[in-house]
Amino acid sequence: MISQTQSVRIEALRQEIARLERGWRPRKAQATSSGCRTLDAILPEGGFRGGTLVEWLADGDGTGVATLAFAAACRACRSGGGLIVVDQNREFYPPAAIGLGIEPAQLIVVHPQNKADHDWALDQSLRWAAVAAVVAWPDAQGGTLAGRTFRRLQLAAEEGGGLGLLIRPATARSLPSWADVRLLVEPLRDPRPSSLVPASLVPGAPSHHGRRQRWQGLLLRCRGISAGLSCILEIDDETHPVLDLR
C-alpha cells in the first residue's frame, strides 16, 4: 500500500527522470504533429520535436513507411522552411509526395553519388536553420548508418532545429540509435473485401471502397517515456491523403 506522500514523491521522481532523459533541447523548437492522432497521443509532447531525429523502421518493401514519414514532414513544413529529400537511389517519386500535401516550392531533392556525399548532404541539410524537415534513406545501396555518423547527424539536427526523418529497414533495430523516437511500422491488411468492380478511374470520383491503409506502430524507443507502447496508424486515401486532419 503506497501512501499519498509516497505516490506524490514517485510522481515527482518520474518527472525528474523524464526531465533528465529529455536532456538538452533546442529551447525554441516546438513539437509538431506526427500527422497521426493515435501516435500523437502516445508521444510525450504530442508530436515530434524539432531538432531531433526520428527513425522509421519497416521490414521489406511496400510497407508504406515512407508515406508516414512524409506525412510527418508535411506537418513540420507548415511553419515554412524547406523539405530536403536526400535520395541516393533516385527512386523517389515527387508527385506522390506533393500529393501528400508537400508544397512543390518547399521541396528540394538532392541526389548524392556515393555514401560519403550522402552523409555529408544529410548533415549539412540538418544543420541548416531554414530547413524544416529532412527525409532520407540512410541505408540505401547496401550501406549502413555508422554510429559515429548517426551521432553527428543528431548533433546537426539539434543545431539546425529541423526534424530528421530516417527511413530504415527493420534489421537496423539491433543497431545503436541516436534518434529521439524509434518506431517500428508493420502494415496491416485491409479487412474489407477486395473490390470486385474496378475502382473509379476518374480521379476524385466518390467510391464506396475507401482505400484505407493501416499500420501497427510499435514505439521501440522514445525519450521521456518507457518504450513498448503500440498504436494503430491509419490513412484514408479517399477522404484525404493526409492522415487525420485536425
Next chain:
Amino acid sequence: MKRILCLTFAKPCDIEPLAQWCMRFSPSVGIESAPPAASLLLDITGVAHLFGGEAGLVETILRELAAKRFRVQAAVADTIGAAWGVAHFSRAEGGAAGCQLSVVSCQLQRTADPPTRSAGTPRCPDGPRTLHPSSFLLVPAGQTLPALRPLPVEALRLPRAVAVLLRELGIRRIEQLEALPRRELPPRFGPELLEHWDRAVGRLDEPLPLYRPGLRFAAGWSPEVPLARREAIEAGLAKLASRLSEMLCRAGRGAVQLECRLECTAGDPLEVSVGLFHPTAWAAHLVQLLAVRLERLRIAGPVRHVRLAAPATAPLQPRPQELFSEGLPRRRLRDLAGLVDRLSNRLGQHAVVRVRLVPDAQPEMAYRYVPLVKCRRLGGAKCVPLLRRSSAFHKFSTACSKQWHTTAAQRPLRLLTTPLLLPSGLPLPLWFFGHAHRIAKTWGPERIETGWWRGQAGTIGHQREALVGMVRRDYYRVETSTGCRFWIFRDLRDGRWFLHGVFD
C-alpha cells in the same frame, strides 16, 4: 566641335588599367579594339585648356606614360576615325609623310627625366630597357581631310577583306579613294567603306566606345614565395574574397558566379568555377564554397598567383528585418540559398533540384527535375529567385497538386527507374526483390495511354528503354498477403506484367 585624342601603344599591354588611369585627364575615355592593338580614345573637348592647351595636355600624358615606360603614339583630331588613323599610320607610312603637311604639327618628346616610381599605377611590361621616344601629332580643327589624304586606306579601320581588295586594285592612299565616284563605292566594296570614310571626315557622327570601370570584379594576389601549404592558400583566398566582397558591396551587387584561378609553378593553372543560388557578397560564404572545391583538387605545385573573380553578378536583394519578432524565428525559403549553394557546389548542379510537375499522363513523365543553381553564361546574367512563391510555375504546381490530392494515394512514393518485368503472370505469386508475394487484393485498373504522336520508340523491359514513346498500360494497385502494396501494370501491347512502383 569635338576634339579626340587617340593613344596607341607600341607594345600590346593591359589596356583597362590604362583607361582607368586616363580618366584623370578626361571623363570620357573609350577603348578602340580595332587591330593591330587596342588603343585609347579620350574626348578632350573642353578640357585641354586646363593643361595649357592641347599640346600641353598631350605632353603631360606622354611624359607621365613615358615615366611608366610606355612608348606611345598620340594624335588629336576632330573625329575618332581621323585621330585613330593619324596616330597609327602617319609614322608608319614613311616618317616624312606627316611632317610634310603644313597642317600637322609634329613634335618629338624625349624623356630625359628619370622614371618616378609610384605605387598602384600601370607599368609597362618590358621593364627597364632603353626608352623609346613618344611622339604626337595635332590635326588642327577643320583640317581633317588634308591630314587624312596621304594616309593608307587601312587608316580608315576597314575590315581586312575590304582593305586587301583596295590594295589589289591599286588604291593605296585615301586621296586615291577620294577621287573615286562616291556612288560606286558601296556596291563594289560593301557599305562599311563609305561608312568608315564618312565617320573619319566627320560627315557621320561616331559615339565614343566608353570604358565603364568598376563592372569587373576581380582580385589577384601573388605571394612573395610560392605557396605550398593548403592553409596558406586558403588564407590568401580569404584575403582576396574580402577584397572582392568589398568591391561588390560598394557596387551594391552580389556574385552569381565565382571563379578562382590558381597558377602553379608547375603544370597548368587550376580553375574552379562556382555557381551561386542567390547573389551574395558575403566573403565568408564565398570562401566556404571555394574551400569545399579546393579540398578535392590536386594542386600540381606551389602556387605563385591566385586570382578570384566574379564574372557574373546581380543586384543584391535587400532583406527586410522584422522589427517585432515573436516566438519562433520564421523559416524563410530564401534562407535556403546558402545550403543550396553548398550542396550544388560539392554534389554538382544537377544533383540539387527542385520539382516541376508536368501535365503528363505517363507516371515517369509527370514531373521534371530543374537544377536550382543554373549554369549562367558570363556577363549579362540575370538572377531569378528560384523559390518564388508567386511564379507561374508555382501556380501551375499548386493547381496540379490540388488535383494530385485526389489521386495521390494511387501513386507510389518509390517509382522504379525501369519497370521490372514480372516472369509469372497473374494470379500466380509474384516474384520480385527475392521474395514471392501472394496478391490478396487489387484496385484497378487505371488505364494510362499516351498519344500516338509519341511514336513507338522502345518497348519496356529491353535494355535501352526509351521513355518517350507511346505507352498503353493498365495499372493496378495490389496488396499482398502481408499488407504490402505495390503498383504493377500490364502492357496492353504484349500482355506482359511489370512492377513499376512500391508504396513505401
